Every structure is written in structure tokens, then in C-alpha cells.
Amino acid sequence: xADRTEEVAVANRNAPVIQPGYTFGTVTDKxxxxxxxRPTSTGWFIGFGVGFMLTMMMLFAIGYLVVRGTGIWGINxxxxxxxxxVNFVWWIGIGHAGTLISAILLLLRxxxxxxxxxxxxxxTLFAVASAGIFPLIHTGRPWLAYWMVPxxxxxxxxxxxxxxLLWDVFAVSTYFTISLLFWFIGLVPDxxxxxxxxxxxxxxxxxxxxxxxxxxxxxxxHRYESAYLLLAGLATPLVLSVHTVVSFDFAISIVPxxxxxxFPPYFVAGAIYSxxxxxxxxxxxxxxxxxxxxFITDRHLQNSAKVMLATGWIVAYGYGIxxxxxxYSGNRYDAFTLWNRLHGPYAFLYYLLLASNILIPQxxxxxxxxxxxxxxxxxxxxxLIGMWLERFVIIVMSLHRDFLNSSWGMYYPxxxxxxxxxxxxxxxxxxxxxxxxxxxxxxxFEMRTLLPEAEVKAE
Amino acid sequence: MKTTPIYGMMAEFDSASDLVAAARKxxxxxxxxxxxYSPFPVEELAEAIGFHKNGVPLVTLIGGxxxxxxxxxxxxxxxxxxxxxxxxxxxxHSWPSFIIVTFxxxxxxxxxxxxxxxxxxxxxxxxxHPVFNVPRFAMASKDRFFxxxxxSDPKYSPTSTRQFLxxxxxxxxxxxxx
Numbered sequence: 001x002a003d004r005t006e007e008v009a010v011a012n013r014n015a016p017v018i019q020p021g022y023t024f025g026t027v028t029d030k031x032x033x034x035x036x037x038r039p040t041s042t043g044w045f046i047g048f049g050v051g052f053m054l055t056m057m058m059l060f061a062i063g064y065l066v067v068r069g070t071g072i073w074g075i076n077x078x079x080x081x082x083x084x085x086v087n088f089v090w091w092i093g094i095g096h097a098g099t100l101i102s103a104i105l106l107l108l109r110x111x112x113x114x115x116x117x118x119x120x121x122x123x124t125l126f127a128v129a130s131a132g133i134f135p136l137i138h139t140g141r142p143w144l145a146y147w148m149v150p151x152x153x154x155x156x157x158x159x160x161x162x163x164x165l166l167w168d169v170f171a172v173s174t175y176f177t178i179s180l181l182f183w184f185i186g187l188v189p190d191x192x193x194x195x196x197x198x199x200x201x202x203x204x205x206x207x208x209x210x211x212x213x214x215x216x217x218x219x220x221x222h223r224y225e226s227a228y229l230l231l232a233g234l235a236t237p238l239v240l241s242v243h244t245v246v247s248f249d250f251a252i253s254i255v256p257x258x259x260x261x262x263f264p265p266y267f268v269a270g271a272i273y274s275x276x277x278x279x280x281x282x283x284x285x286x287x288x289x290x291x292x293x294x295f296i297t298d299r300h301l302q303n304s305a306k307v308m309l310a311t312g313w314i315v316a317y318g319y320g321i322x323x324x325x326x327x328y329s330g331n332r333y334d335a336f337t338l339w340n341r342l343h344g345p346y347a348f349l350y351y352l353l354l355a356s357n358i359l360i361p362q363x364x365x366x367x368x369x370x371x372x373x374x375x376x377x378x379x380x381x382x383x384l385i386g387m388w389l390e391r392f393v394i395i396v397m398s399l400h401r402d403f404l405n406s407s408w409g410m411y412y413p414x415x416x417x418x419x420x421x422x423x424x425x426x427x428x429x430x431x432x433x434x435x436x437x438x439x440x441x442x443x444x445f446e447m448r449t450l451l452p453e454a455e456v457k458a459e
Numbered sequence: 460m461k462t463t464p465i466y467g468m469m470a471e472f473d474s475a476s477d478l479v480a481a482a483r484k485x486x487x488x489x490x491x492x493x494x495x496y497s498p499f500p501v502e503e504l505a506e507a508i509g510f511h512k513n514g515v516p517l518v519t520l521i522g523g524x525x526x527x528x529x530x531x532x533x534x535x536x537x538x539x540x541x542x543x544x545x546x547x548x549x550x551x552h553s554w555p556s557f558i559i560v561t562f563x564x565x566x567x568x569x570x571x572x573x574x575x576x577x578x579x580x581x582x583x584x585x586x587x588h589p590v591f592n593v594p595r596f597a598m599a600s601k602d603r604f605f606x607x608x609x610x611s612d613p614k615y616s617p618t619s620t621r622q623f624l625x626x627x628x629x630x631x632x633x634x635x636x637x
Contacts, residue, residue, distance in 0.1 A: 024498060024602030150537065158537035162546050162556040170563040178570045185574055189600070193498075196597040212584035215591070216599050218482075218495040220581045222505035226515040227577035231570055234523075238566045245559060448499040456503050457476045 015302070017112040018450050019294035027295075027447050031440050032197050034290055040437065043289065048433040054426020061419040062137055070140050072416045079399045079411035084138035086391040087421050089246055090274070091131035091428075092172065093267070093387065095179070096239055097275020098124025102182060103235035106228075112303060114446040115295045119286065119435070120279050121183040126431040127278070128176045130424040135168070137420070164248040171245040178238055182231050185224075188214050189445040243271045250394065256333035257398035260325060266318030273311040273357075274387035276304045277380035284377045286436065295442055298371045305370040308361060308383065315390075316358045333403060345410065346397050353393055356386030466589035466637035467609040468620050469596070470629035475501050478604035481627040482507035485606060488623060492612035496590070496605040518576030519569050526568020530561040589637045607635065 022030075065072060075082040098120040105113040136142045148169045150159050159166050191211035198204045214220070247267035250258035280301065287296040326338030341350045360382050369375040401408045435441065448454055472478045475497060482495045486509050495504050505511070534557040538544075543551045578584070590596050590607065599605050606629070608620050617634075624632050 028498075028601045150533065156542075158542040160544065160546070161534045161538055161560060162549065162553055167559040167563075170560045174563040174567040177567060181570055181574045185577075189499075193600040196600045208586060209584075212578065213586045213588060214583065214600075215588055215596075216496045216498060217581075218497065218501070218504040218508055219510050220583070221497065221500040222510060223513055223515050223577045223580055225500050225502075226513050227519075227573045230516065230519045230573045234519075234566050234570045234573070238563075241559070241562060241566075248559075445499045454475060454499060454501075456479050456501060 015298040017115065017297060017299055018447065019297065022294070022451060023453065024448050024451065027451065028193060028197070028444055030292075031295075031442050031444050031447070032194055034436070035194060035438060035440055036198055036200075036203070041289075044433060044437065048430060048437075051426045051429035051433055054423050055430050057419050058423020058427060061416050061423060062133075065137055065416065065420075066142070070138070072414060074411055074413040074417055076409060076411065078402060078407050078409050079396055081138075081395050081399060082411055083413050083417040083421055084134040085249075086388065086395050087424065088131050088134035088138075089267075089391045089395075090388045091127045091134070091424065092175075092246060093243060093271030093274045094278045094384075095124040095127035095131065095175075095275065096243060096268070096271035097279050098122075098127075099175075099179060099182075099235050099239040100272055100275065101279070102186070103232040103239065106232045107236060111450055112299060114450055115297075115442050116279065116283060116300055117446070118183075118186065118443045119282060119432075119441045121179065121186065122432065122435045122439075122441075123275075123278060123282060124179050125176070125183060126428045126435075127275075128172065128179065129431070130428050132172060132176065133424060134420075164245065164252045167245045168249060171242045175238060175242045178231070178235055182235060185228065185231065186443060186446075187439065188212060189216065189224075190440045190443060192216070193444055194440065240268055243267045255398050255402060256331070257322070257326075257337040257394065260322065262318055262321045262325075266315065266321075269311045269314035269318065270387055270390060273308055273315055274384055276308045276311070277383040277387070280304050280308075280376055280380040281384070282432065284373050284380075286441065288373065290436070290441075292442065295447065301373075301376055302370045305364045305376060305379075308380075309364045312357065312361045312364075312383070319354070319358070336401070337398060340401055341393065341397055344397065344401065346393070346400075349389055350393055350397070353386055353389040356382045357390060360386075464637050465610045465617070466592075466635040467607045468615075468617075468624060469590070469593055469605055469607045469633050469635050470624045470627060471595060471598075471631045471633075472604040472606065472629055475504075475604060477629075478606060479503045479507050481606050481629070484627060485608065485623070488614075490608050490612050490614055490620075492609040492615075494607050494609070496596075496599045496607070498600055498602060498604075514580050515573060515577050518580070519573040522572020522576070523565045523569030527561050527565035529568070530564030531557055534560055589635050592636050593633050595631065595633065603630075610637075 018027075073082060073084070075084070098117075101113050101120040102117040102124075106117075136145050139145055148159060148166065159169075188211055191207050192214035195204055195207040195211045198207060244264040244267065247263035251260060251263040253259060283296055283300065283304075287293050323338055326334045329335075341347065361379060363369050363375070363379055369379070396411050400411055470481065472481060478495055478497060479501065482493065482504060485493055486507060491509070493508050495508055497504060535552065538553070538557075539551045545551075546553075549556075590605075595603070596605065606624075606627075608615060608624070614620070621632060
């Protein structure tokens with residue numbers, strides 16, 4: 001009896017994953033109506049328009065880059081990596097939360113993920129697409145990027161498989177492909193729903209073709225569930241490997257501040273940290289604007305905040321170990337890197353990083369803040385900025401002062417760097433706006449399985 | 460007068476529990492060529508219609524193995540045989556460096572095999588299918604549950620199958636023209 005009261009108390013502390021009172025029909029109608037019936041709002045056009053203009057700005061910046069070369073950027077020797085790689089690592093990290101939500105939480109049977117996995121996966125795709133632009137244009141001659149792929153060629157050469165940069169090519173392209181398949185396969189049953197519910201002939205044909213003729217046969221579902229679980233099982237080590245490989249780009253080198261074994265776990269934790277921040281920055285306005293508070297409840301916000309707290313501490317541990325090893329290794333170059341972070345010309349960025357990634361997120365211990373839309377949104381924004389600063393600190397602060405004083409230098413981004421970076425944010429937003437308008441942003445069939453009536457009663 | 464050939468007989472149910480119970484009874488009554496349709500995966504349903512074997516895991520395993528092997532052998536051949544480059548005195552067959560691409564290729568081929576293997580085994584894409592001829596079947600992607608006995612079943616007969624399905628107390632019964 002005592003156990004039972006305790007159970008009730010725990011259950012009441014958390015908001016439900018889905019508000020009671022919904023049926024298969026109302027869940028279906030509510031989510032599909034956003035795409036099929038709801039008139040496109042002025043707000044949507046403004047948001048899409050802003051995103052689209054920023055995308056155009058990015059294309060302009062890239063066009064000018066192609067004409068003039070990477071000299072228009074702030075990169076130099078010694079800082080050859082600059083904004084392009086900072087933004088690449090930042091974007092690809094953001095993508096990681098989507099796969100964590102869709103694959104790892106599926107394997108852990110965290111059914112609350114069902115209402116946020118769809119748009120988190122879309123976020124992954126668009127973030128990886130934004131990330132992919134940077135190494136491509138950083139090569140200087142992006143039209144020759146296919147040279148990184150091992151294909152038989154008249155130059156009679158093959159790529160160098162001992163280089164972490166080539167591992168990246170394989171890791172990121174595999175990640176994008178698997179994320180795309182996972183997302184599309186999850187969409188197929190919902191596309192069938194849209195096909196059957198749409199009144200518009202053109203929409204019926206388009207959704208019908210995309211749904212591949214899905215009809216919900218028990219045999220199909222059985223194989224579908226197998227494939228979905230297997231994909232989740234494959235995507236789980238994949239997502240952990242992607243940021244590990246990204247961290248190898250640094251850790252395999254001998255640059256002080258990069259050559260450390262803490263990098264892989266610390267990069268993966270940082271990726272999930274920033275990814276959940278982006279999930280919250282998307283989920284909070286979306287659930288408000290589309291009145292989806294019944295499906296994306298306070299429970300989801302709370303859980304995301306808790307994941308950020310946990311991964312935030314792993315990241316803090318990473319900073320701690322970096323600093324400790326700078327001192328303990330006895331290596332004067334590592335020690336100098338630490339000194340340079342604390343006292344060098346970019347020191348204010350390091351302190352800003354500590355404040356925004358360690359100090360301010362501790363506010364998430366407060367339960368009230370974890371359920372406050374505005375508060376959570378602002379903390380997520382601070383974390384995203386902090387994680388961007390982390391990559392800036394790692395890349396620029398290690399490169400600009402390495403072994404020889406004679407080769408020291410400073411790095412200042414130019415307007416073209418900023419235009420490209422802000423432009424990719426615009427491209428990401430444009431894609432997100434299109435996504436919420438034309439595809440169901442919450443997985444309808446997975447929401448149905450959360451309802452009590454989905455349970456099969458034994459006779 | 461031209462008669463349309465019949466693809467099967469379809470019964471409509473209100474809940475997953477009803478459909479599972481009906482499918483089980485139909486299977487036990489000796490009907491073999493049956494199928495059930497639900498708007499979300501129902502674990503018990505595949506078993507109820509007597510569907511156990513599922514080729515997707517095997518296809519995924521084979522795909523993954525091929526990907527991994529191809530990835531490793533590709534790197535071995537390129538780095539040792541076709542285009543040997545001395546990098547800091549490392550052996551040409553520097554296998555630890557080859558692990559990552561081997562791993563990524565395993566995942567890539569495994570994942571692609573899982574998805575396309577599933578679609579192929581399901582016979583998808585198939586934009587047209589006779590069950591779509593039943594107007595009420597549009598509800599199968601929303602909140603209704605359907606059971607079908609195919610006319611190719613040896614026990615199928617327009618009258619006795621209808622009687623049998625009626626005994627399951629469905630919401631409605633319709634013939635599916637092919």
C-alpha cells in the first residue's frame with residue numbers, strides 16, 4: 001500500500017507526455033490539420049522571408065568567395081581554420097541531439113520522445129547540411145570536392161586513408177545519409193495519413209507518391225518495426241562516432257590544446273548539450289505558435305533541461321581536465337596554452353565561455369525555470385552561444401600562438417565570415433519553416449501508440 | 460454483363476483489441492491468406508495472422524558485413540597495393556587508421572540494406588493496391604482497423620466467408636474489387 005502512494009506521488013510530479021482526452025482521430029486531425037487545413041499565417045511568411053533573405057546573403061558570400069578565393073576571409077597563417085571549421089563543428093554538434101532523441105531514446109524505451117523526434121530529426125538534417133557547406137568551401141576550390149571520394153581517376157591517385165580529415169568525409173556523409181533514411185522511413189506512415197486526409201488533388205498525388213503506397217498491413221508493420229529498430233541500433237554508435245571523428249581532426253594532431261585524449265567524449269557531450277539547446281529553441285516557439293502544448297508538454301521541456309544539465313557537467317569536466325593536463329603534463333606548450341586562455345588577447349572569450357557553458361546553465365537546477373518558456377529559451381540561447389565560443393576557443397586560441405613566437409599571429413573574422421555564418425542560420429531557418437508547413441512536424445503514428453486505447457487487451 | 464473479379468472480403472473494426480481478436484479467430488478458423496491493417500504498429504497482430512518470419516534482420520546483417528569488408532579491403536588495396544605512400548614511416552598496412560572508415564561503411568551499408576530491404580520485402584513502393592478501392596479504407600491511416608480474407612484463399616467463398624466475418628461482429632463488411 002505504501003508503495004502505491006509513492007508511485008502516485010511520483011507520477012503527479014511530472015507533467016504527462018500527452019494531455020488526457022485525445023483519441024486516434026483527434027490526434028490525427030490536430031497534427032495533420034497544421035499542414036492540410038490551417039491557412040498559412042503572416043508570421044510564417046515573415047519568418048520564412050527573413051530566413052530566405054539570409055540564405056541569399058549566404059549564397060552571395062559564397063559566390064564572392066568562389067570568385068576571389070579564401071583571401072576574403074580572416075584566415076591566415078597561423079590560423080588557417082578560422083570560422084569555417086568553428087561553424088562546421090558547431091553545426092554538426094547541434095545535429096547530434098536529433099539522433100540522440102530518435103535513436104538512443106527509442107532503444108531506451110523513452111516514449112516521451114515520440115512527440116519531439118520528428119522535428120528533432122529534421123533539425124539534424126538541416127544542421128548537418130549547414131555544417132557540410134563549411135569544409136566544402138574551406139577547401140578553396142569546392143568544385144573539386146569530389147576528389148575526396150575514392151573513385152577511379154586519370155590522375156592515378158587514391159585518397160589518404162590515414163588522415164582524420166578523410167575519416168570526416170566518410171563519417172559526415174554516412175551520418176547525413178542514415179539520418180535522411182531514418183527521417184524518411186519515419187515519415188512514410190504519416191505521409192499515407194496525409195494522402196488519405198488531403199482534399200487537394202495535387203497534394204494527394206504528391207503525398208501519395210511519397211507514401212510509397214503504404215497501407216498499414218500487419219506484415220508491413222512487422223518488417224517496418226524491425227527495420228526501424230535496426231536503424232536506431234546502427235544510428236546509435238554512428239552518432240557517437242561522428243563527433244568522435246570530428247574531435248580526431250584535432251586530437252590526432254600535435255598542436256598544443258588539441259593533442260589530448262579527453263576530446264572524443266567531451267566533444268560528444270558538448271554536441272548533445274548544444275543540440276538539446278537548439279531543440280528547446282525550436283520547440284518552445286513551435287508549440288506556442290501551433291498550440292501544441294498538449295503534445296509537447298512541460299515534461300518534454302523538463303527532460304530536455306535535465307539532459308542539458310547532465311551533458312553540461314560532462315563538458316565542464318572536459319574543461320577541468322584540459323586545464324589540469326595543461327599544468328600536470330609538464331609540457332611547456334600545453335602550460336602556455338592554458339596561460340594564454342586565461343591571460344592572452346582572447347581571454348575574454350574564454351571567460352565568456354565559462355560563464356555561458358558552466359555558470360549560467362546551473363540555473364536549470366531551479367524547477368521553476370525548467371518549466372518557464374522564456375527562461376528556458378534564454379538559457380538555451382546562452383548555451384548555443386557558449387558552445388560556439390568553445391569551438392572558437394579551441395581552434396583559434398590554439399592555432400594563433402603555437403610553438404614558435406615568430407609564427408604567432410591574430411585572427412579577426414571579416415564581414416564575409418559573418419555573412420556566411422549568419423547565412424547558414426538563415427538557411428537552417430528556411431528549411432525548418434518549410435518543414436513545419438508541408439510535413440507533419442510530430443510523428444502521428446507514434447503519437448497514436450502513446451494513447452491508452454492503443455493497448456491490446458487480452459481476452 | 461461484365462463482372463469485376465473480387466480481390467477479397469474486408470471487415471472493419473473499431474479498436475486494435477477487436478482486430479487482434481478477430482484476426483486470431485480467422486486464422487484459427489483455417490483461413491491462411493489473410494491480412495490486417497492498422498494505423499500504427501500493433502505487436503500482437505503479425506502473430507495473430509500467422510506471420511512470424513521476417514527477413515529484415517538478415518538482410519541488414521549481410522549488408523553490414525559487405526559494407527565493412529568492402530571498406531577495409533578498399534583501403535588495404537589502395538594504401539598497400541595501388542597507391543602506397545610513406546607517411547612518417549608508418550607501415551603501408553596501418554590497420555588502426557583504417558578502422559574508422561571500415562566502421563562507417565558497415566553502418567552505411569547496414570542502414571541502407573535495412574531500409575531498402577524492408578521496402579523490397581514489403582513490395583513497396585506500390586502506389587496502386589486493390590484495398591484502396593474500398594472508400595472506407597482511407598480511415599485505415601487514421602483510427603480504423605481492417606481485416607481482409609483474400610479471394611485466393613482455398614477456403615474463400617463469397618457467402619460462407621461473409622457469414623464467418625459477420626460472426627466476428629465488425630462495424631461493416633465490404634467486398635474488395637481487384
